[in-house]
Amino acid sequence: MTKSFGSRCEQIAAIVRKDFLIGLRRRATFAAMMMFALTAVASLSLSTGGSFVEPKILSAMLWVVIFFAASAGISGTFDDEAQACTLPTLKLYAAAQAILFGKMAGVLLSLIALTTFILPIFLILFDVAVENFFLLTTTLLAGLVGLSAAGTLTAALTTSATVKGGLFPILLFPVTLPIFLPAIALTEAAFTGAAFEASALVVIAAFDAILILASSILYDYL
Amino acid sequence: MIAFDDVTLSFGRRVLFDNVTLNLRGGRVIGITGANGAGKSTFLKLAGKILQPDSGSVTLPAYKTIAAVSPEMKIYDDLTATENLKFFSRLRGKALTAEKLFELGSRVGLDMKTFGDARAGTFSTGMRQRLKFAVLLSVDADIWLLDEPTANLDDDGREKIFSEVQAAKSGKIILLATNDKAEVEICDEVIRLPL
Numbered sequence: 001m002t003k004s005f006g007s008r009c010e011q012i013a014a015i016v017r018k019d020f021l022i023g024l025r026r027r028a029t030f031a032a033m034m035m036f037a038l039t040a041v042a043s044l045s046l047s048t049g050g051s052f053v054e055p056k057i058l059s060a061m062l063w064v065v066i067f068f069a070a071s072a073g074i075s076g077t078f079d080d081e082a083q084a085c086t087l088p089t090l091k092l093y094a095a096a097q098a099i100l101f102g103k104m105a106g107v108l109l110s111l112i113a114l115t116t117f118i119l120p121i122f123l124i125l126f127d128v129a130v131e132n133f134f135l136l137t138t139t140l141l142a143g144l145v146g147l148s149a150a151g152t153l154t155a156a157l158t159t160s161a162t163v164k165g166g167l168f169p170i171l172l173f174p175v176t177l178p179i180f181l182p183a184i185a186l187t188e189a190a191f192t193g194a195a196f197e198a199s200a201l202v203v204i205a206a207f208d209a210i211l212i213l214a215s216s217i218l219y220d221y222l
Numbered sequence: 223m224i225a226f227d228d229v230t231l232s233f234g235r236r237v238l239f240d241n242v243t244l245n246l247r248g249g250r251v252i253g254i255t256g257a258n259g260a261g262k263s264t265f266l267k268l269a270g271k272i273l274q275p276d277s278g279s280v281t282l283p284a285y286k287t288i289a290a291v292s293p294e295m296k297i298y299d300d301l302t303a304t305e306n307l308k309f310f311s312r313l314r315g316k317a318l319t320a321e322k323l324f325e326l327g328s329r330v331g332l333d334m335k336t337f338g339d340a341r342a343g344t345f346s347t348g349m350r351q352r353l354k355f356a357v358l359l360s361v362d363a364d365i366w367l368l369d370e371p372t373a374n375l376d377d378d379g380r381e382k383i384f385s386e387v388q389a390a391k392s393g394k395i396i397l398l399a400t401n402d403k404a405e406v407e408i409c410d411e412v413i414r415l416p417l
Binding site: 007010011014015017018021022025026084085086088089091092093094098 | 297299314
C-alpha cells in the first residue's frame with residue numbers, strides 16, 4: 001500500500017515536471033491564457049472608463065476573466081497529448097489515477113501562475129484596495145483547486161469531441177458554478193473588508209473535495 | 223502466460239476476433255502475422271489489455287509490467303532523448319544513471335553523447351524508433367508488445383533490435399506483430415491471423 005502510494009506520487013511528480021518542461025518549451029498554452037486574461041482585463045477597464053464599479057461586479061468580473069482564461073489553457077490538457085499520439089504511451093506506462101492527478105496538479109500550478117499574473121494588473125487597473133488579503137488568497141486558492149479538478153476531468157471528457165473548443169466551457173461552467181457563487185461573494189468581502197460567512201469557504205472546500213473525488217472515480221471509465 | 227478466453231471483438235459489422243481461445247507462453251518470441259487489416263495491432267492491444275474485448279476475457283500474469291513499441295505510441299517530441307528516457311523510467315520507479323543512459327543508447331545504436339540533449343522532434347524517423355526501443359529497454363518490463371519494431375531502421379539498427387529481442391526472450395513474453403520477413407525469422411512461433 002505504502003509502496004504503491006509512493007510510486008503513484010512519483011508518477012504524479014514525473015508527469016507534472018514533464019508537462020511543465022513541455023509547457024515552457026511550447027509556451028503557446030501559457031501565452032494563450034495570459035493574453036486572454038490581459039486582453040479581457042484591459043477591455044473591461046477601458047469600457048468602464050475609470051468610473052466606480054461595484055465591488056460585487058468587480059469580483060464577478062475577476063472570476064469571469066479567470067474562468068475563460070483558464071478554459072483557453074485547460075481544454076488542451078489531454079488533447080495536445082492525443083494529437084501527438086503520446087497519450088497511449090503515457091497510459092501504458094503510468095497508472096490512470098497518476099495521469100489524472102498529475103494533469104490536475106499541473107493545471108492548478110498554471111492557474112496559480114495565471115492568477116498571480118493577472119491579479120495585480122486587475123487591482124491596479126480597477127483601483128481596488130484589498131481590505132482582507134488573507135481572505136482573497138484563500139478564496140482564490142480554494143476556487144482554483146475546484147476549477148482545476150473540474151477542468152481536468154472535462155478536458156479528458158472532451159478529448160475525442162470534434163467541437164471541443166465550444167463544448168469545453170459549456171460543460172465546465174455548470175460544474176464550477178457552485179464554486180464560483182460563494183467565491184464571488186467572498187472576493188467581494190475581501191475587497192470591501194465586510195464581514196463574511198465562513199460557511200461559504202466550507203461550501204467551496206466541500207465542492208473541491210466532491211469534484212476531486214468524482215474526477216478520480218469517473219476517470220477510470222473514460 | 224497471457225490467456226485469451228473466448229475473446230470476441232468487432233468493429234461495426236466486421237468481426238475481427240470470433241471466440242478466440244489461446245495461451246501465449248513466455249520464453250519465446252511469438253510472431254503475429256496477417257494481411258493488412260487482419261488485426262495484428264489490435265491483437266497486441268487486446269493482449270496488453272489496452273483494448274477490451276466485446277466479450278470473453280484476456281488474463282495477464284499478476285504483477286507483470288508491459289512495455290510496447292508501436293507506431294501508434296509516440297514519445298515526446300518536445301523532450302530530449304535523455305528526458306524521454308528518464309521520464310518513462312521514472313513512471314516505472316526506475317532512476318537512470320548517466321552510465322545507464324549511455325548503455326541504453328549504445329544497445330540501440332543511439333549515441334547519447336551526441337544526441338542525448340537533442341529534442342526527439344529533431345530526430346529522423348529511424349532515430350525516434352531507436353529511442354522508443356531504448357525506452358522499452360529502460361523500463362525492463364515483463365511483457366513486450368512489439369508492432370513492427372524495426373520499421374524505418376537501417377541494417378545496423380535492425381541487427382541491434384533483433385539481438386536485444388533474442389537476448390531478452392527467456393524471461394519475458396514477447397509478442398511481435400509484423401509482415402516483415404526478417405522480423406518473422408526471429409520468431410519462435412508464428413500466429414497467422416486470417417483476414
